[in-house]
Amino acid sequence: MSLLEELKRELDGIDVSIEERTDFSGYGVSPLAVVFAESEDHVVRTLIFANRKGLKVVPWGGGTSVTGALKCEGCVLLDLSRMRKIVEINDVDWYVRVQPGVVLDELNRELERRGFFLPPDPSSSFMCTVGGAIVENAGGMRAFKYGPFREWVLALRLALADGTVIKVGEPLRKNRAGYDLVSLVVGSEGTLGVVTEAWLRIRPLPKHEEVTLAIYPKDIFAVGEIVKVVRKSGLEPDLMEYMDAFVVRSVNKQIEPIYWEGEGGVVLVRGDNSTLSEVERLSSPFLARSEVVDGEVGRKMLNGRSLVAIAVKSEIGNIYAEDIVVPPSKLSEAILQIKRIEVENDTKIPVAGHVGDGNLHPMLREADLVSKPELFDEVGGVALRLGGSISGEHGIGIQKVNLLRSQLLNRNGEVVVKLMKEIKGLFDPKDTLNQGKFVDPL
Numbered sequence: 549m550s551l552l553e554e555l556k557r558e559l560d561g562i563d564v565s566i567e568e569r570t571d572f573s574g575y576g577v578s579p580l581a582v583v584f585a586e587s588e589d590h591v592v593r594t595l596i597f598a599n600r601k602g603l604k605v606v607p608w609g610g611g612t613s614v615t616g617a618l619k620c621e622g623c624v625l626l627d628l629s630r631m632r633k634i635v636e637i638n639d640v641d642w643y644v645r646v647q648p649g650v651v652l653d654e655l656n657r658e659l660e661r662r663g664f665f666l667p668p669d670p671s672s673s674f675m676c677t678v679g680g681a682i683v684e685n686a687g688g689m690r691a692f693k694y695g696p697f698r699e700w701v702l703a704l705r706l707a708l709a710d711g712t713v714i715k716v717g718e719p720l721r722k723n724r725a726g727y728d729l730v731s732l733v734v735g736s737e738g739t740l741g742v743v744t745e746a747w748l749r750i751r752p753l754p755k756h757e758e759v760t761l762a763i764y765p766k767d768i769f770a771v772g773e774i775v776k777v778v779r780k781s782g783l784e785p786d787l788m789e790y791m792d793a794f795v796v797r798s799v800n801k802q803i804e805p806i807y808w809e810g811e812g813g814v815v816l817v818r819g820d821n822s823t824l825s826e827v828e829r830l831s832s833p834f835l836a837r838s839e840v841v842d843g844e845v846g847r848k849m850l851n852g853r854s855l856v857a858i859a860v861k862s863e864i865g866n867i868y869a870e871d872i873v874v875p876p877s878k879l880s881e882a883i884l885q886i887k888r889i890e891v892e893n894d895t896k897i898p899v900a901g902h903v904g905d906g907n908l909h910p911m912l913r914e915a916d917l918v919s920k921p922e923l924f925d926e927v928g929g930v931a932l933r934l935g936g937s938i939s940g941e942h943g944i945g946i947q948k949v950n951l952l953r954s955q956l957l958n959r960n961g962e963v964v965v966k967l968m969k970e971i972k973g974l975f976d977p978k979d980t981l982n983q984g985k986f987v988d989p990l
């Protein structure tokens with residue numbers, strides 16, 4: 549009996565299909581089979597079978613990874629998208645308990661009906677799942693004010709590679725019981741276990757009316773100065789997003805043109821009226837023009853920001869987005885260095901990002917990376933030189949393994965790398981889950 553026949557027999561009652569997939573960035577996923585888990589029991593049975601047969605397992609949430617985190621050859625692809633129940637919304641203890649396949653936007657729609665929200669908002673929130681966002685420690689626009697997923701995960705049920713299920717954490721905001729294994733799992737890129745349920749902290753919806761300020765900087769180098777004055781002032785808008793002039797033009801083509809097309813692109817800031825007036829005043833030496841918009845127009849401007857990857861792809865073909873973070877005080881220098889690399893390589897490197905917290909997404913053309921693969925690490929090196937990090941939210945996958953090695957060895961040292969590999973070995977001794985990714989190849 550072939551391995552596939554054995555898998556189908558063993559997983560009787562669970563949907564199994566044979567299919568090839570690609571993730572959002574076009575990395576190929578060629579599994580032996582796709583298993584559609586509909587319950588924790590399905591996850592456990594799949595892991596036990598894979599463990600016995602020495603098969604590798606890759607969990608699949610919404611498939612929006614941009615780092616090759618889903619890539620596999622001959623693995624069991626464990627599709628969790630059918631585990632999409634919202635189990636409980638607790639409006640006194642302020643948490644929501646969910647299965648991993650719930651799509652983030654669906655969850656927030658449900659929470660909003662109850663007067664709450666879950667702040668982290670990756671631009672893929674219309675497709676990505678809670679499980680994927682947890683293990684990627686996803687951020688997004690609101691992370692500037694509210695932080696990425698790590699700050700919102702209270703407890704998890706986790707199926708380990710051998711099928712053992714553990715619960716880590718408690719649905720409590722304060723909890724000092726032992727090592728913080730929840731934080732360890734958040735951002736572990738599906739290498740330590742499969743999240744089968746999560747308790748997430750929620751917040752009441754803000755009471756103030758949401759207004760958006762569109763600041764059009766004089767030029768791209770003014771962006772860092774705007775961020776500096778706002779941060780120095782102690783003001784806390786909800787978000788500070790940036791799109792350069794090329795990105796603005798690309799997005800304008802996708803929707804009804806909504807942004808003014810100046811040389812410096814646009815910085816979008818959202819908050820209450822008084823915060824935005826102050827931000828506008830402080831930014832005035834660095835801007836070409838600005839406008840405060842509310843209601844539908846403001847929402848459209850922010851939705852446009854979510855369309856960046858799609859818009860840029862339609863202009864210059866497939867892209868691979870970097871995800872560097874620098875101390876916000878070094879943003880101007882980072883942008884300068886990226887633009888220098890762009891000129892030296894006679895190419896186009898559009899830049900967008902969550903500038904409020906120093907997180908930039910320079911986008912590299914696939915065509916350039918084919919002829920010059922080292923370009924990716926060259927741009928990532930900007931973060932390393934400026935005391936930043938090679939990834940703020942997208943993670944490592946297979947894409948940034950070289951950069952991760954550089955960062956960890958140079959900044960943290962060999963002992964830290966060894967500890968990380970030992971942690972992986974403790975959770976997953978047979979290297980079953982997401983083999984060859986994240987810290988595995990270090």
Ligand SMILES: Cc1cc2nc3c(=O)[nH]c(=O)nc-3n(C[C@H](O)[C@H](O)[C@H](O)COP(=O)(O)OP(=O)(O)OC[C@H]3O[C@@H](n4cnc5c(N)ncnc54)[C@H](O)[C@@H]3O)c2cc1C
Nearest residue numbers: 609610611612613671672677679680681686687738743941
């Ligand atoms: C257009 C676009 C915009 C984006 N914008 C942002 C952004 O603003 N901020 C940001 O942080 N990211 C962003 N991303 C990256 C990506 O969407 C996020 O990292 C997202 O959280 C991944 O969720 P997913 O459900 O699609 O996971 P997948 O892509 O399916 O999986 C990602 C990784 O998680 C693992 N995994 C999935 N589910 C589980 C589970 N239940 N248990 C264990 N492991 C699991 C997978 O094996 C894989 O390693 C963007 C992506 C796209 C395509």
